[in-house]
Amino acid sequence: MTGDPDARFHDLCLTFADQPDVEQPGGDRAFGSAALTTGRKIFAMLVGGRLVVKLPAARVAESIADGTGERFEGSRGRPMKEWLTVADTADWSAIAREAHAFVARR
Secondary structure (H helix, E strand, O other): OOOHHHHHHHHHHHHHOOOOOOOOOOOOOOOOOOOEEEEEEEEEEEEEEEEEEEHHHHHHHHHHOOOOOOEEOOOOOEEEEEEEOOOOOOHHHHHHHHHHHHHHHO
């Protein structure tokens, strides 16, 4: 699925609207101001029009191998082992739910 990333992220946020442990984007933080959080920890965010999610390192590697996304690079171009930039064609809702479950357990 492709389309306007802001609209897709808005729709993704709506899928988590009824989850009491999920905080919707907003606030005064520059980093993570467009992020879904649980327990004050980010599990999905929109960065440069791309969905970025936190998953176990092994799952990130698997997702890169199967074309679901690519490793997210931090502000200094350093690859982050537990963060995946999700492909535009991937199911954002499914992967965000997986990220939510992973972060909520930590």
